[in-house]
Amino acid sequence: MGWNLVRIWTVLVYLFMFLPVAVVVLLSFNASQFGSFPMTGFSFRWFVELAQNEAILRAFRTSIVLGLLTAMISTTLGVLASLALVRYRVPGSNLISTLLIAPILVPEVVLAVALLLFLNFLQINKSFTLLLLGHVIFTLPFVILVVQARLVSIKRDVEEAAMSLGASPRQTFFQITLPLMLPAVLAGALFAFTISFDDITGTLFWKPGGVETVPTQIFAMLRNSISPEINALGTVMIVMTVGLPLLGLAIARQVAKKSGG
Amino acid sequence: MSVEAREARQPWILLSPALTAVALLLFVPLLFIVVYSFWLRTATGADEVGFFLDNWQEALTDAFYRDILLNTLKIAAITTLACAVMGYPAAYFIARSKGNKAILLLLLMLPFWISYIIRTMSWINILGVSGAFNTAMMALGIIDEPIQMLYNEVTVILGLVHFLLPFMVLNVFVSLDGIDTNLEDAANSLGATRWQAFTNVTLPLSLPGLAAGGLLCFVLGAGTYITPLVLGGPTDAMFANLVFEAIITQLNWPLGSALSLMLLVVLGALVLIYNRYLGMAQLMKGLG
Numbered sequence: 001m002g003w004n005l006v007r008i009w010t011v012l013v014y015l016f017m018f019l020p021v022a023v024v025v026l027l028s029f030n031a032s033q034f035g036s037f038p039m040t041g042f043s044f045r046w047f048v049e050l051a052q053n054e055a056i057l058r059a060f061r062t063s064i065v066l067g068l069l070t071a072m073i074s075t076t077l078g079v080l081a082s083l084a085l086v087r088y089r090v091p092g093s094n095l096i097s098t099l100l101i102a103p104i105l106v107p108e109v110v111l112a113v114a115l116l117l118f119l120n121f122l123q124i125n126k127s128f129t130l131l132l133l134g135h136v137i138f139t140l141p142f143v144i145l146v147v148q149a150r151l152v153s154i155k156r157d158v159e160e161a162a163m164s165l166g167a168s169p170r171q172t173f174f175q176i177t178l179p180l181m182l183p184a185v186l187a188g189a190l191f192a193f194t195i196s197f198d199d200i201t202g203t204l205f206w207k208p209g210g211v212e213t214v215p216t217q218i219f220a221m222l223r224n225s226i227s228p229e230i231n232a233l234g235t236v237m238i239v240m241t242v243g244l245p246l247l248g249l250a251i252a253r254q255v256a257k258k259s260g261g
Numbered sequence: 262m263s264v265e266a267r268e269a270r271q272p273w274i275l276l277s278p279a280l281t282a283v284a285l286l287l288f289v290p291l292l293f294i295v296v297y298s299f300w301l302r303t304a305t306g307a308d309e310v311g312f313f314l315d316n317w318q319e320a321l322t323d324a325f326y327r328d329i330l331l332n333t334l335k336i337a338a339i340t341t342l343a344c345a346v347m348g349y350p351a352a353y354f355i356a357r358s359k360g361n362k363a364i365l366l367l368l369l370m371l372p373f374w375i376s377y378i379i380r381t382m383s384w385i386n387i388l389g390v391s392g393a394f395n396t397a398m399m400a401l402g403i404i405d406e407p408i409q410m411l412y413n414e415v416t417v418i419l420g421l422v423h424f425l426l427p428f429m430v431l432n433v434f435v436s437l438d439g440i441d442t443n444l445e446d447a448a449n450s451l452g453a454t455r456w457q458a459f460t461n462v463t464l465p466l467s468l469p470g471l472a473a474g475g476l477l478c479f480v481l482g483a484g485t486y487i488t489p490l491v492l493g494g495p496t497d498a499m500f501a502n503l504v505f506e507a508i509i510t511q512l513n514w515p516l517g518s519a520l521s522l523m524l525l526v527v528l529g530a531l532v533l534i535y536n537r538y539l540g541m542a543q544l545m546k547g548l549g
Contacts, residue, residue: 010354013347017372020383023393027386037396077279084275100279103287107484107528109501113508113521117297118290137286145545198376200487215378222382222491234379241374
């Protein structure tokens, strides 16, 4: 009896998590001109309008460029640091780990204010650069956590075997270590991209006037009025941020299968 | 240089870019706003460099800030409690389910990938004047006029619970999953009922996960300003809204610095207390 109650409770919790989001997707196909209930028919009109909305397209471009650059920088920094922490015995590694994940232990609002004021003092005003630096520092801890967790599972034996067969440290890194690390690197990059693409808390502080990312664009649209395009935009974002990682997961699984993993 | 010395230097070369980034983009800026909070915004709009206590006096003694700080902590506490009550049984179910554990876990990860702003605004589609609830109630003839249920403290908490619940479920799941089920069986065979076995064995062992989830819910909940802006009314500002207001709207950066630091001290103290008793490792398990 008790177990069934837990089961029903769990179903309700999952419904609570997903029902509102499902309604967003449902309404994005609503033919009604108000973008709300009742559903008057099935239509792609809001997606068409989305594709013709210059401001939204611009926001998408900004978000994608920002996300890609953030992922590149943050993954590079994160992978190097993770290698050091996993592969070497560093004195004070606990303290270093804590310092490196500090950006997510500090409330994001506080991080946003501190960075904005300090860089402004250094004559770096609200700009794409500030936005990029902010996203890098905010995503770095996540990359380090993810990459570190996966690096631990790579055995050193293979590298030592390569070295003992005469490979130089450089050759060993590029031909053995890097390919083995690739899933971890990609996972870190994907994580950084997704977090950057979704971020609004810091972004609203750092973005220059007139520049919008997709989340800040949605936020601005919400403040004006509930435009029906928002649901369509939401659906596109869900497809991007859920579909892409799932695709990545599927590819990773295929690759693992092929390499006999 | 000897091989050992090179070997010893290597990790520092690898670490230096990340450590430099964290130092220059987090720690120095934090120290900078400590200094900035003692400057003064003048009537002309320029910030006067100096050592003024005005901002701190205003932030610490004005009842307006104190009340909103207390209200923010109250909202975060209710949110955390609701997440625990809703999330614990769900996490228990996932940890103990046999066949569909993988799919339940995958579903649990999905909300992390769905944009926060979309999940927040999705409640407008449910509770808004022309939302699902009102439409259904009117269609059923239960009400004649749509009821405005949005833009109050309850909907702010609802939005926060919706946003933070996955953090709680995930953390509790991680600790429940690490408990040997034989322990419960042993308790049962020694005469404990299933409920007794749960309350005396499983629940205490899962407390670290519950605490980690609770800390995340509380700190993330208390630091938000987006949810109150989207789902709250004009009087539902949380403390982070005051920071946003001071920095972005009023451009009073010295006062904004002081308010930011207040938030940092209050929430940072919680993180430190947590770290003192439970350590960061538990928290990282859920995040990694």
